[in-house]
Amino acid sequence: MRGHASLIAGYVPGTSIFHRMLLWRKAVLLLLVAVLVLSFPAFPVWVGTIVTSVVLVAVVLAHFMARLPWSRLWRAVRLMLIFLLLIGVYQWWQFGPATAWTVIAAIVATVVASNILTSTTAIDELLDGLGALIRPLERFGADPERFSLTVALMLRSIPFILGAFSDVKDAARARGLERNLLARSLPVVIATVGYARATGEALAARGLGEACEPSGGNGVEPLAR
Amino acid sequence: MSFPANESIVLADAGVQIAPLDASGAGAKTILRPLSLELTERRIAVIGANGSGKSTLLRLLNGLVLPTSGTVRINGLDTQTQGAAVRRLVGFVFTDPLSQLIMPTPVEDVELSLRRLKLSKRERRDAAMSVLSSYGLDHLAHSSIYELSGGERQLVALASVLAVDPGILVLDEPSTLLDLRNTKLLRERLTALPQQLIISTHDLALALMCERVLVVDDAGIAFDGGPHEAVGWYRESVG
Numbered sequence: 001m002r003g004h005a006s007l008i009a010g011y012v013p014g015t016s017i018f019h020r021m022l023l024w025r026k027a028v029l030l031l032l033v034a035v036l037v038l039s040f041p042a043f044p045v046w047v048g049t050i051v052t053s054v055v056l057v058a059v060v061l062a063h064f065m066a067r068l069p070w071s072r073l074w075r076a077v078r079l080m081l082i083f084l085l086l087i088g089v090y091q092w093w094q095f096g097p098a099t100a101w102t103v104i105a106a107i108v109a110t111v112v113a114s115n116i117l118t119s120t121t122a123i124d125e126l127l128d129g130l131g132a133l134i135r136p137l138e139r140f141g142a143d144p145e146r147f148s149l150t151v152a153l154m155l156r157s158i159p160f161i162l163g164a165f166s167d168v169k170d171a172a173r174a175r176g177l178e179r180n181l182l183a184r185s186l187p188v189v190i191a192t193v194g195y196a197r198a199t200g201e202a203l204a205a206r207g208l209g210e211a212c213e214p215s216g217g218n219g220v221e222p223l224a225r
Numbered sequence: 226m227s228f229p230a231n232e233s234i235v236l237a238d239a240g241v242q243i244a245p246l247d248a249s250g251a252g253a254k255t256i257l258r259p260l261s262l263e264l265t266e267r268r269i270a271v272i273g274a275n276g277s278g279k280s281t282l283l284r285l286l287n288g289l290v291l292p293t294s295g296t297v298r299i300n301g302l303d304t305q306t307q308g309a310a311v312r313r314l315v316g317f318v319f320t321d322p323l324s325q326l327i328m329p330t331p332v333e334d335v336e337l338s339l340r341r342l343k344l345s346k347r348e349r350r351d352a353a354m355s356v357l358s359s360y361g362l363d364h365l366a367h368s369s370i371y372e373l374s375g376g377e378r379q380l381v382a383l384a385s386v387l388a389v390d391p392g393i394l395v396l397d398e399p400s401t402l403l404d405l406r407n408t409k410l411l412r413e414r415l416t417a418l419p420q421q422l423i424i425s426t427h428d429l430a431l432a433l434m435c436e437r438v439l440v441v442d443d444a445g446i447a448f449d450g451g452p453h454e455a456v457g458w459y460r461e462s463v464g
Contacts, residue, residue: 010329010330010369011329011330011367013367122333123328123329123330123333124328124333124336124337124346124349124350125346128346145340149337152327152328152337153327155329156327156328156329159371195324198319198321198324199324199327201289201319201324202319202324202325202327203327204288204289204312205287205289205312205316205317205319205325206312206316206317206325206337206338206385206386207309207312207313207341207389208327208337208338208340208341
């Protein structure tokens with residue numbers, strides 16, 4: 001499978017200020033960015049445009065402070081390009097250029113900010129953070145481990161589905177069926193269902209999501225600890 | 226290296242059928258005919274044609290597939306009623322490591338296996354690095370699983386399963402997607418493991434390294450014996 005680029009970036013090891021920052025602080029900063037840029041309809045257009053533009057510049061600067069490459073920034077934007085174009089044209093037509101720019105800047109700022117968080121936080125740390133967030137709900141039957149595992153699986157499935165789209169598109173093109181919607185979509189559905197089954201089987205085989213034990217070992221001498 | 230005592234795997238009239246499509250029983254399909262086996266050897270290979278029932282037989286051993294008749298017991302644990310305990314004892318490696326590796330990097334995937342042990346975050350990371358290091362995979366710890374070669378992925382999948390010290394390791398055609406060099410590497414790694422191994426494979430050289438070989442054909446055991454006799458029988462039966 002190829003074409004596994006993702007809108008949400010994977011972890012990039014590093015020692016930048018964002019890599020060292022505690023997860024909850026990064027989450028608060030991300031929330032702040034989202035609130036600032038998405039609350040623009042509550043203010044006059046010019047205020048919203050200035051605030052959103054400033055936030056976007058700050059987020060892009062933060063991207064480079066996290067020592068993440070240009071390519072990561074461009075990849076996130078490129079994947080939304082058509083969507084941004086359509087939204088921008090519609091907003092321009094309906095509300096004018098300032099609003100169109102504000103909306104596009106808001107979307108780009110939040111996606112880039114999310115990228116910084118996921119690029120500078122190891123998935124494991126992210127799962128622990130999500131688990132901690134859910135832990136107070138344990139008394140109501142919520143299982144933090146299962147919740148964080150579900151999120152991990154969701155993140156894991158995005159590259160697979162994107163890759164399946166890419167592979168199926170190539171296969172359809174090779175057979176001269178690039179304009180056939182069924183040939184380009186049905187195999188993706190089948191592949192995705194197969195992937196879900198295989199993942200479920202792999203989880204079951206590894207005993208993930210089952211009851212925990214206090215320590216390992218089945219009488220076999222540990223191999224590597 | 227000290228080897229553990231052999232595990233006890235007992236299949237008693239264990240068979241698998243797909244449920245009939247209607248109440249009359251029409252449409253029922255036998256995936257594995259009822260069979261009784263006691264698997265005590267440390268190295269057991271399962272060979273046979275595609276679709277013969279090898280994978281079903283292997284999946285019975287850790288409860289991924291439950292018998293529709295008879296019982297499967299691993300060290301006395303019934304796969305029907307004690308599935309979770311069985312899976313803690315029996316590690317399973319799939320043909321395609323990409324469907325097995327869940328996390329984006331090897332170290333995170335090994336850590337996911339270790340979550341069951343309730344270690345602290347630091348201990349878990351150290352243990353995961355230690356596992357990868359013991360298999361010579363520490364340099365790949367932070368690589369994307371998509372960037373690894375097929376052989377590297379399979380070795381990472383193997384390390385993820387072995388991280389929790391299963392007593393028995395079941396491998397479903399682990400070398401089918403590998404090139405010759407990686408097949409050889411995997412074979413070397415497997416032979417050095419202390420676990421009891423049950424491997425379904427098309428790699429007859431690997432089968433010949435085992436103590437016992439089961440030839441599966443037409444949803445049943447067609448031959449059960451020493452490696453040379455079994456592989457010879459299989460070659461003749463194929464023609």
